[in-house]
Amino acid sequence: MVSMTAHVELSALLEARLGEHYVAPPQAVAVDLIVSDCADASRRFTFGPRIESTPIPPDGMHHAAARITLSRALLSAMLDDPTGFDPRSAAAMAFGGVRLDGAERLAAYWLQLLKRPSVAARMALERARRRAPAALAKVQTLQAGGCDEQDLHAALADTLDASVPLVLRGMVNWPEVAWTLDDWRTHEGATVLRTNPSSGLAQTVADFIDGFAVQPLANTGAATYTEGCLLPPAWEARFSLPMLPARTFGAGQLWFGRASAAALVTRLHCDLANSFLAQIHGRKRVRLYAPAQEGAVYALDAFNTYRPCRVDVAAPDLTRFPRFAGAVGVDVTLEPGDLLVIPTGWFHCVWALDHVLSISRFADDETAATLLDGRLSPSNTTRTG
DSSP states (O other), X not given: OOOHHHHHHHHHHHHHHHHTTOOOOSSOEEEEEEETTOGGGOEEEEESSSEEEEOOOSTTSSOOXXXXXXXXXXXXXXXXXXXXXXXXXXXXXXXXXXXXEEOHHHHHHHHHTTOOOOHHHHHHHHHHHHHSOSOOSSOEEEEGGXXXXXXXXXXXXXXXXXXXXXXXXXXXXXXXXXXXHHHHHHHHTTOEEEEOTTTOOEEEHHHHHHHHTSOOSTTTOOOOBOOSEEOOGGGTXXXXXXXXXXXXXXXXXXXXXXXXXXXXXXXXXXXXXXXXXXXXXXXXXXXXXXXXXXXXXXXXXXXXXXXXXXXXXXXXXXXXXXXXXGOOOEEEEEOTTOEEEEOTTOEEEEEESSSEEEEEEEEXXXXXHHHHTTSSOOOOOOOOO
């Protein structure tokens, strides 16, 4: 049995960790942390001028804006590994995962404040700032259909060395690029994509497609969207990137959801590795900002595998974020079959112009350099059809 002293120490540790890079919201709000297998460790965290924790009031009294539910083992793992934990990861799921209720963005901010960059991550961002241009007027595009493997690797080496984004048009030749949503329902409707972070229930391809027909909440532009959930295991080999060896990349992430109108489906952030985003269904508009613009986009200092920004690009509050008025972004529209290469450190956000399905994979700077300078022989992972 865990002592009360241990619970007090845990609360103090959480307050200190959360408060290190905390930025107060416009008005005070509260987040309840529910430790599912250790009720005495559950606390309410109030986001005011500073973060403070208190016991959670009895049911029905002063509801918090958001609630986070997880196990004590997962909470301990997150505190022990601030440079690597990800609530969406297989490791987190093995501890029962994280359930979010209420204002998910606020709950996500609580979780984000526990993260810290590694030395390697800071070095990767510094390299990106040195290499990348201050801004771009246009994203370079290349028709991939006429490229052989050597040409492709040369183009990727150039874009990663210079730290500039690149769109490879028609790069992705998977048969599924031609599928309609009815085809996805017919062939993959029963495939489970993730556990719903709010309900804890499994969500299938069919569930998401059904959700596309449901009207969003009034005037919010809210969209049914997977975020970056792990690719189903049965899809890993099936969706290997053409002409690039699978061992270059980590686990794939799936981005599947409804058209978003004016709202973002992915808020502004940068990744701490090179991102390869394959567009399979529908069109996306991606806006990119160079690594050196981290101040203008209000990038958070609490991060590990990706670094989010506080400003909402779709509806910026220039009173709170005045430097954003000077940020210089560049837009690119992705069509089915396109592959967008986003080098480490480039900030980006996404609108879904249609109902969309995309798969992203990541390669750290060292792995990508090893591949592209010829020290690895690419394996043939291309599917035809």
